[in-house]
Amino acid sequence: xxxxxxLPGFREFYPEDCARRNHIFRLWRQxxxxxxxxxxxxxxxxxxxxxxxxxxxxxxxxxxxxxDKGGREVALRPEMTPTVCxxxxxxxxxLKRPVKWFSIGEFYRYERMQKGRGxxxxxxxxxxxxxxxxxxxxxxxxxxxQCFRSFGLTADDFYVRLSDRNLWFYxxxxxxxxxxxxxxxxxxxxxxxxxxxxAFSDYARDFGALPPVLMEKILSFLAIKSLPALEAxxxxxxxxxxxxxxxxxxxxxxxxAAMGLERFVxxxxxxxxxxxxxxxxxxxxxxxxxxxxxxxxxGRYDDLVEKLGGPAFPAVGFAIGDMTVALLLExxxxxxxxxxxxxxxxxxxxxxxxxxxxxDINELRACGFRLEYPMKELAFGKQFKAAAESGAKLAxxxxxxxxxxxxxxxxxxxxxxEIEVPRDQVVASVRDFMTGASRLA
RNA sequence: GCGGUCAUAGCUCAGUUGGUUAGAGCACAAGAUUGUGAAUCUUGGGGUCGCGGGUUCGAGUCCCGUUGGCCGCCCCA
Numbered sequence: 001x002x003x004x005x006x007l008p009g010f011r012e013f014y015p016e017d018c019a020r021r022n023h024i025f026r027l028w029r030q031x032x033x034x035x036x037x038x039x040x041x042x043x044x045x046x047x048x049x050x051x052x053x054x055x056x057x058x059x060x061x062x063x064x065x066x067x068d069k070g071g072r073e074v075a076l077r078p079e080m081t082p083t084v085c086x087x088x089x090x091x092x093x094x095l096k097r098p099v100k101w102f103s104i105g106e107f108y109r110y111e112r113m114q115k116g117r118g119x120x121x122x123x124x125x126x127x128x129x130x131x132x133x134x135x136x137x138x139x140x141x142x143x144x145x146q147c148f149r150s151f152g153l154t155a156d157d158f159y160v161r162l163s164d165r166n167l168w169f170y171x172x173x174x175x176x177x178x179x180x181x182x183x184x185x186x187x188x189x190x191x192x193x194x195x196x197x198x199a200f201s202d203y204a205r206d207f208g209a210l211p212p213v214l215m216e217k218i219l220s221f222l223a224i225k226s227l228p229a230l231e232a233x234x235x236x237x238x239x240x241x242x243x244x245x246x247x248x249x250x251x252x253x254x255x256x257a258a259m260g261l262e263r264f265v266x267x268x269x270x271x272x273x274x275x276x277x278x279x280x281x282x283x284x285x286x287x288x289x290x291x292x293x294x295x296x297x298x299g300r301y302d303d304l305v306e307k308l309g310g311p312a313f314p315a316v317g318f319a320i321g322d323m324t325v326a327l328l329l330e331x332x333x334x335x336x337x338x339x340x341x342x343x344x345x346x347x348x349x350x351x352x353x354x355x356x357x358x359x360d361i362n363e364l365r366a367c368g369f370r371l372e373y374p375m376k377e378l379a380f381g382k383q384f385k386a387a388a389e390s391g392a393k394l395a396x397x398x399x400x401x402x403x404x405x406x407x408x409x410x411x412x413x414x415x416x417x418e419i420e421v422p423r424d425q426v427v428a429s430v431r432d433f434m435t436g437a438s439r440l441a
Numbered sequence: 442g443c444g445g446u447c448a449u450a451g452c453u454c455a456g457u458u459g460g461u462u463a464g465a466g467c468a469c470a471a472g473a474u475u476g477u478g479a480a481u482c483u484u485g486g487g488g489u490c491g492c493g494g495g496u497u498c499g500a501g502u503c504c505c506g507u508u509g510g511c512c513g514c515c516c517c518a
Contacts, residue, residue: 005491008509051518061442062516079518111516112442277518297518319518349476380476388478399476413478 009119076108089310097130127317341391346373
């Protein structure tokens with residue numbers, strides 16, 4: 001046995017695993033539906049250039065990519081954003097705005113495996129296109145929070161850290177830094193949590209040591225954890241862009257507070273996200289205990305649709321991964337035990353009775369009841385045991401005595417009560433019981 | 442890509458300084474039990490001890506290599 005193994009980092013879903021996966025998907029779908037997002041899907045295999053165009057060649061190292069039999073350079077999708085930008089870009093002029101879309105799909109990255117990260121994983125992606133203002137962020141962050149709350153998670157379990165790459169760029173510009181310098185600083189800020197002052201060594205190498213005055217201002221900006229603190233820090237600096245940005249912040253946080261979500265959101269300018277394509281608000285969701293990697297991440301990417309060949313089209317989006325969510329739900333005891341039980345279990349006497357039972361079995365199934373019966377002839381004792389273990393609510397008993405009388409026994413497996421009903425009333429009786437319209441005496 | 446650690450039945454594990462034909466619990470299956478429930482008892486199937494090589498009279502056990510898992514680093518769309 002075990003001559004063939006799964007490829008490293010790939011997962012198999014036995015029924016109980018699949019049930020848990022589907023539980024997560026179902027609640028994600030339900031949340032997206034209530035927020036008015038429409039589901040879409042797209043190919044798993046894409047032209048390699050779709051990802052090179054956006055992120056540069058070095059990203060290829062983490063792609064599952066190869067040349068297909070037609071000589072095309074292709075890659076398994078590592079994320080959904082470029083794909084959804086293509087979809088939206090191709091029909092941009094025909095889509096009613098705002099475009100609110102979501103999808104659930106599998107993604108692939110050739111990486112070293114770790115807790116909460118494999119080479120294949122599922123993501124819930126939600127995006128809004130065509131809305132440049134913070135109203136789009138409001139809607140998405142609210143949906144993001146709902147996606148976690150629907151499992152029973154609370155503000156004590158997770159929170160969203162909110163930041164803004166534009167604000168950083170405007171601020172650094174006001175401090176007199178140019179674009180390349182600002183980008184390097186953002187890279188340092190991304191690592192500052194882990195590395196401390198060491199994080200700025202790349203900047204020092206490329207542009208010379210950062211003057212202490214600037215360093216101090218950057219670090220105090222980085223330390224901002226609230227809107228009032230942000231306003232105070234920016235008060236000293238004039239500028240239309242900074243003023244307009246601050247107004248967006250007030251709008252966004254005001255709207256989320258009005259929704260009663262302020263306990264889920266924290267201002268944290270230390271979040272800048274690694275991706276170069278983000279252009280405005282960026283946010284990440286984390287568990288409160290902090291022993292898992294990020295639960296979700298997203299932000300605004302106003303230039304990407306155009307970069308990928310579409311028209312200029314503002315966009316915001318986020319993605320949630322299934323692995324960290326599953327770990328968090330297990331940790332908090334919020335992963336239900338999901339067993340699929342039949343509604344009805346048929347207990348069958350012998351070969352003659354089996355043929356008689358099949359008529360009712362098939363009709364009940366056609367009516368939508370989940371029904372099981374033993375495939376082999378078994379002693380009654382065994383069958384009742386199997387019926388109880390199956391989790392069925394009812395047992396239908398097709399024995400020789402019953403059939404001779406033209407009846408079937410219906411047993412309530414929980415109450416251990418049973419009645420006899422005429423053969424032609426079996427379907428109606430089962431329906432009455434299952435819908436709660438009647439009980440067995 | 443780097444480092445640490447581990448690998449025995451479907452699962453959780455035991456296996457002594459190297460020594461007969463590698464064990465237990467759970468799970469699965471059959472029977473006791475051909476008309477009424479999760480019990481009990483009996484029995485059974487299931488292992489090239491991750492894979493390959495080496496040392497040895499003899500390796501699950503020691504050595505080397507390799508593959509894979511877990512944890513951390515790098516990275517993280």
